[in-house]
Structures are given as C-alpha cells and as structure tokens.
Amino acid sequence: MRGAAGGLLRRALLREPRVIVRLAAWSVAEVVPAFAAGHAVARAIDEGFAAGRPVTGLAWLGVLAAGWLVAAVAARQILLGIAAVVEPFRDDLLTHVVSRAVSGLGAGPVVDSGAGSGVLGGGDTSAVARMNHQVELARDALAAIITVVRSFVFTLAGVALGMATLAPAVLPLVLTPVLLGLVSFLASLPALARRQRGFIVADEHVSASVAAMAEGLRDVVACGAEPRVAAAVGRDVAAQARAARALARVTAARTLALALGGWLPILLLLGATPWLLGRGVTAGVVLGSLTYVMQSLTPALAGLVQGLGVSGVRLAVTLDRILGGAVPYEVAGPRRPPEGAGLELRGVAFAYGPAAEPVIDGLDLVVPEGEHLAVVGPSGIGKSTLAGLVAGVLRPSEGAVTIGGVPAAEAEERSRALIPQEAYVFRAVLVDNLTYLAPDATEAEVDEAVAVFGLAGVAERYGSHTVIDPAELSAGERQLIALARTYLSPARLVVLDEATCHLDPAAEARAEAAFAARGGTLIVVAHRISSAARARRVLVMDGSRVRLGTHEELTAASPLYADLVGHWAGRQPLSAGPVAQDADLPRRPQPA
Template sequence: MNRPIRRALRRAPRPLLRLGVWSVAETAPSLVVGVAIARAIDEGFAAGRPGTGFAWLAVLGGAWLVAAAGARQVVLAVASIVEPFREELLGHVVESTLERSAVAGQGPDTAAVARSNLQVELARDAFASVITVVRSFAFTVVSVVLGLTTLIPQVLVLVLPPFVVGLGLFLLSLPAMARRQRAFLLADERTAESVTAMTGGLRDIAACVAHDRVADRVGLRVAEQAGAGRSLARVTAVRTLSLAVGGWLPVLLVLAGTPWLLGQGAGAGVILGALAYITQSLAPALGNLVEGLGISGVRLRVSLGRILGADDPVRTVVGRDTARDAEVLLNGVTFAYGPHAEPVIADLDLRLPEGEHIAVVGPSGIGKSTLAALVTGVLRPDEGQVLVGGVRADRLDPAHRVLIPQEAYVFRGSLLENLTYLAQASQDAVDDAVTAIGLTAVVARLGGYSAEIDSGMLSPGERQLVALTRAYLTPARLVILDEATCHLDPAAEARAEEAFARREGTLLVIAHRLTSALRARRILVMDGTSVRSGTHEEMLAASPLYADLVGHWNPSTTQELVP
C-alpha cells in the first residue's frame, strides 16, 4: 500500500522542491514571532523607544504577509503532488473493474466504480492532509529551534527534553492508535451497511417475521462499533498525554525556570518571546501532527486498503469467492431452545468441504431445520462454534450464503424483480437459471419476466421454483435447501436439486424424500441419540434408522422421509 505514495513522491521532485521553498515562507512567523516580541519589549517599549517596538511588531506583521503568500503556493504545490496520485488510483480502479467484468463475461460494475471513486477521493484528501501536516511540523520545529537559539540558547534545555518525550510518546502509540482507528472506521462502515440493508428490506423482514433475528444482527454491529470506539478512546488518552508533555510542560518549565533564565541574562521580553514560540508555534505544530497522523494517516491507509483490495474481509476473486469460503465446520456444537430444555443438537462435530453435496435425513422435529439455522447464522450455538470459510456463521456476509425454507417467499412486483432480488444478473444468466431450475413453463404462463406477480397468483410449488431460481442466481457459494422442494413433484424436485448440485459451491439439503438423499454425495442421519454421516451404502450398514427408512421406501411413490 505504500508503493503508490512512494511513486507519487518520486515523480514530483520539482513540486517537492517548490513545496520546501514556499514552506519556509509559510513558517516565517514561527521563526520571527519570539524574536520580534522580545526585541519589541526589551529594546523598544521597556527601553522607552516605542518606535523601535512598533518596528519589530511591523516585522512580525510582514512575516504574516509573507506566510499568507506562501500558504497559497503551498496549496498549489501539494495539489501538484496529490492530483497525479489520485489519477493513478482512479486508473487502477477502472482497469481492475473492467478486467473483472471481462473475465466474468458481464458488463462493467458501475456501482463498484462509484464506490471505489469515493475511496479514491478520501485517499487523495488524506494524502494531502498528511503531506501538509508533516511538512508544517518539520519546518515549524526547525524555525522554533533557530528562534530560541537566537533569543537565548539556554532555554532549549527547558523546552526540548519534554518536547522530545511528548513526541516519542505519540510515535510509540501511533501503531496502536492506527490499528484502533482503522478498526473503528471499519466497524462504522459495517454498521452503516447493516442498517442500510435492514431499512431496505423492512418489507421482507416483516413478511418473514424476522424482527428478532435482524435486530440481533444489527445490534451486534452496533455493539462492535461501540467496543471499537471505547478501545479508540483509551488509546486516545496517550495522545492527550503526549500533547500535555510535549506542548504544555515546556511552558511550565520556562515559567518555573524564569529566575534561572534571568540570571543567564534574559530579560522580560526574552521570557515572553520564548513562551510565544512554545504556545503559538511549537504546541500547535505538535497538536496538528498528532491530529493529522492519528486521523488522516489512518484514513489514508484504510482507503488505500479498500482500493487495492488489502482490507476486504471477504474477498471476491474473478467473480467468485476463494475456495475456502464455502467450507462449513462445526466444532462441539450444542443448541437447546431455552436454558432448561433438552439439547436439540448436542456436541456435534461436522465438516462440509468446499463443493460438498450432503443430504440431512431424520424424523420430524429431530433438529434438521435447527442445523440449517445454525449453519446460516440465524441461530447461535449455546456451546461450540459454527464457521463458514473460517468466519463465524452469524458474522458472515449474507451475500455468501442463502437459505431457502419450506415456505417460499414471493413479493409483489415483477417476476424479474423477484428473480434478481439477491443478485445483479444479465438476461442470459436469468434465462439459464430459469431453464436449469425448470421455471420456463411458469414464465410462459405469466407472460414473461415483466409480469406483475404476488404470492396469491402462484401455487406453492411455483413459489418454490421462483425462490429456487432466485437462490440459483446469487453469487453465494453455500446453499441450504430446508425442504425447499416439498411442494414439487419428484421430477421437478430432481431437476432443481441436480441444477444446484452442478452449480459451484457447497449444497446442504434437508431431505423431504429419500430420493434427495440418494442424489447426495454424503448423507447425514440425525436420530436424536447420535449423528452419523457417510455414503448411502455406509449408512445402510451403520444406521438402523436409515436402513429402516430405506426398507419401507417404495420407489413408485413419493413417500416422505418422516416416520
């Protein structure tokens, strides 16, 4: 992430030189303020020569005029450095977006470009702020040291040690401050995204009676941001301490050391001049450095991480997640509906590798839907943990998994809006999904994708086909079908499940019929006392419940897997 910054500085030698020259002019008041005040008092007003005093004050006023001219040129010089930096970052955003679109075979993601362009603007502004603050601090410190040396070198003994200690405290705390500031900014972004998603889906939340689950999820984001804020506040105390030690302790030392300075030949004007150097130049410079690096520096790092892809918590590569994103791992998972209830799932260990196709069978009420809810993060285990791609299931980005329950939801709107509600899909992608799932006849009956629909216009089976097609179009690589085909005939169910089996990713099917289990690569049998998994042949030998189900199964019927 530092390479764009280094390139921006290396290719701007002339702007950097111009910046240095005009910085000398801009910091002219820092160089002359103490000397002008000291001379105006000691050689002018205190000596009965007001003309001399006003002359020195005029010198100080002239320095401010020079600083005003210098400030304008400094802004132009900084702009000549940061604008090429901005253009390079923006070029990277556009090129990477076009490259991903070309590989994925889709049009450019203009929304991604817009979002990244905002990050580019933030990075540009933060880079300009960092350059301005660091440059101002360096030139101001040099000016103050030269000015104090001109006044009375002995005063440096009282000023420099605490200033160096305060600066050192800040620099030592900067890594921790940067980490916690970054954590707070990311937590703030996640909270905003969560709240935006919630407000945009209020209709669906109400329809699915998901108020408590959504409230818990948004509340988790808010709690994370509050924790990050408290952590940042604690480390900010070190910043306050560094300002107190480096910026204001020298004032106390100069006041306390006034008798000694007077003994070294200093006059009242010299004392006031030294205090002016500290309060008007040195302390503000340190404060600006602490503020600039502590906020703008961290914002620059976070923005560059977003632009260059280093900070994405769940990264998408060439239109698909990394291979581990759909691996499901349950370690010692126990869950009960209430503190005094018997566990529905007890001490379950299970691993679903990326690309696994597993069917879950067992009597009604045995915990199959509970298992699906735990894997999707709708429920949290009482003990143990559920990980999806190494991330806790309840903290996983919803875009990376999809759960289809038994009662499919269709909202009022066009058929196309219903199908593409969870994904941005091209017309060809929608056509392919409709064909794969078997929704073609329903589309024809309704009159095409633009047809306005609601749940009352569709049969339960048609609603399930719409929901299945919607899930098929998502980029999610973990799909859980919780008896999501129970209203389909066996042929339609087979077609839909086989389509999902061919689709990349991990597929978990809560089986409604034994045929669903036979189509899976692995079968998980839940019988209340133990949980076993294996192939069809392995389960026939190892699970009496499964063997009994198979023994009573008649292939010519649509017998359900519920004893």
C-alpha cells in the same frame, strides 16, 4: 507502509521533484513569523517599550506583521503545491480501484445481469464504495499529512534557529520535552492504526446490514422477520460501539503527547525564569521564548498530533482497504473445482423468510452431467428460485445442492453460469463484450459464436472498433450477446432463466441447440413449451409438487403439463415461426 501503498506514496511525492522543491521554498517563507516572533517580541520589549522607546517597539512588531504578510502569500502557493501532489495520487488510486473491480468481476459466480456489472455475486462488490468514499478519504488524508508534517518540520526548524540566536540557554528546556512528546506519540501510532481499522470495518458492517435491512424492509415485515433482522443489525451496531470505545481509549495517547511536548516546555520556561534572569537573560528574551513556544511550536505540534493521529492513521487504513481488499461482510468458504457438471439436490427447501411459505420444499433431483433439462410451470411458481439455488446464488434453508459433489455455493465460480431474463451489455466493442468471461478466446472461436447466435448483423453494424451503446440494441440483441458471451466461457453448468424470452422461436432453438451441442449440463427455465419439447427431460413445477420425465411421458402423465402443451399448441405449432405474446406460457393466477 509497505508494498503497493508505499509505492503509491513514493510515486506521489517523487513524481514531480520541482513541485516538492517549490513546496519547500514556500514553506521556508511561511515560517518567517515562527523565526521572527521571538526576536521581534524580545527586542520590542527590551529595546523599545521597556527602554522608553515605543516607536522602536512598534517597529519591531511591524517586522513581525510583515512576516505574516509573507506567510499569507506563501500559504496560497503551498495549497497549490499540495494539490499538485495529491490529485495525481487520487488518479492513481482510482485507476487501481477501477482496474481491480473490472478484473475481479469474473471472480464470482457468473451471473449475466443488468445490474451494472455484468457479473453479480462475485468480483469486488465493494468497489463502488471504495471509489466514491475511500479514495476521497485517502486523497484528503494525504493532503492533511503533507500539510501538518511540513508545517511542524519547518516550524520546529524556525523556532530552534530563532531560539539558538536569541537565547541558547532555553533550547534544552524546550526541545527536550517536545522530542519526548513526539516519540511517545509516534510509538502509539501502530495501535491507533489497528483500532481505526477495526472501527472502519465495523462501520462498513453496519452500513451493509442497515442497507440490506432498508432494501428488504417490506419483505422483512411481510415475513415476520423483524426480531431476527433487528437482532442481526443490533449485533453489528454493538460491535461498532465496542470498536469506537477501543479507538477512544488509544486516542488518549494523543492528549498525553500534546501535554508532554506542548505544555511542559511552558512550565519549564516559567519555572526556570529566575535561573535564566540570573544568567543575564532579560525579561524580553524570556517572553520572546514563551512566544516561540505558545504561538508557533505548540500549535504546530498540536496540528501534527491531530493530523497524524487522525489523517495518518486514516490514510494507512484506507490504503490497506483499497489496495488489500475489503474484509467481506460474510466470509465465504474456499472455492473448490467440482468433479464434473453433474447436479444433485437432496431435500432442498427454500423460503424468503422464516415466516414465509416455502417456495421449494423437500425437492430431490439428480441431473447427470451432459443433461439437457427444461423447467416449466406457471409464472411465480419458483422456477427462478430453483435457478438461483442451482447456480449457488441462493442457499437452501434445508437440504443440499451440489455440483460435481461440491456444494453449489462453494463450487469454483467459473464452473457455472446463470443468465437471467434481462441481459447486460457493456459499453464496449462487441469483441470485448463477447470475451469478457473468456479473455483467451481465439478469433476463430469468437467468429463461431457470432455465427451460431446470429450476431452477424450486430457485428456489421458496429464493426471491430465502434463502441456499442446498449440502448441502441434491441432486447433480443442484448440477449444474443449475453448468450454468446456465456457460450465462450468455461462454465460447464449453464442455467438459462428465460434468457431467450425476447428471441423468436427460431433464434431460441438455435441458442438452445448450441448450448446442448457445446457439452456440459444445460438447464433451461422455459419461456415457451417448445423449449421443453427440445430437452431430454422436463421438470414440471406445480406448487409443492414436481414431476420429472420426457416431453412425451409428461404429456400423458401430468395434467398441468398437458394443459400447458395444449395452451401453447392451440395457438402456434411447435415448429412454427414468430410467436404472439399469448403463445408464451400462461401466468400463474395471482391471489386477489
């Protein structure tokens, strides 16, 4: 591993040198049985049972039992030492994931939302999965690797020392195939890592597609999209199955390495027994050598092959996923800065499913840069769908939506902002909430936003150091913070999708006037008809029909708009103060 992954691992292993020293010391104690086993068995046979002295034989076996007691005590200390290494490693990974997720949130289309991130559609949308699952995988994998590598190295050293002092002639018969098996296994690790990574990516795709299907199952059935969705999920499942088969084929290399390094030494020892006996090696020594191989070396090699083949590859792949970023489920094209904030829709249609009636059908609309456009219509008519298309959050099923000549979904994320009705406030100080999308904003700019959006009371209540609890704020205060946050952002196209519905008319008017004076293009999905009266032009949505014009033109030419104006004005003058709930735009009649 190289780069950031290697740095994290080195820091984990070298952070506390005393821990590593203690771990090595206890590892020496743990392999006492590996060193003593062959000697104890050989002497128990040759000097004890075969010589007619069973007490001596039992005494030597007692020495081996004492060695196991020492190993048991050492095993507990080794677990504590490994935990002292891997837990700080886990903390480092979590710090990296959280930092990357938070800093990356502003990278996507700016959507101030209540879904927990504050910015949806962009940033690192897989951060939660990595935090909850992949970090734990990496921690467990590192612990397993330390365990098996340490065990194999010290066991191999103990066995080699034991054999060298017991019967040097057997060393080549044992160590040569062990080293060959180890080399063949290590050579297969890069291919194993590639296949394991492919399997993890395929598994993530299946999880994402199944989750999306389950979340929208009612809509899928309602729209008659079962065959299409089933085919899409089936493709991901088939890809995962292919990745699993490819991984299984490469995994067979582990079996070959284990056979070569773990079982071939036993065959060589048995085959060479006559030759060894002819050179003065006793039967007890031969049996002791077999004990070294079968009871210590082969299990240690099997643990190494299994541990590195699974945990080692998993650690490499998981660190690559965490530090390098996840392969996106749907790879988006490169982001391009738009040439201005002008908006254009040509032949745009959108439906929530292939069998569903289009919410928007054949819409043509040109919004020049600097325009202040209000969108009105009964609830459920498609105003929020239009806002999503304009912001690039939704893609049209037909036609094109461009911002400054660039497709909305491909335009640079910082160029546009969408604020929906439910605004999100971070559990942080006020200034951090306001500068989240504009980290370089000056103190004077922040003070201006506080004054413009009437946040002085919130600023006095919390000061500059008190963390805001969003639950303590009113819905209107949360909307004001979201509006001020976007006001400070670099977005030149701002879409307010009923983003002022919890404000009184005076505060709503101030907010819209601030964005209009700020420059750029402003689109307001109107909650009250007064928002339309303030806009330069108004788009009236009435099913598949739309009308575009000024407030005065539409009052005279559009029966629906005139009805909306009359409905509102009959209850509250346009310039009045707080408005009752029934003074808001009427709801669209719902089918029985």
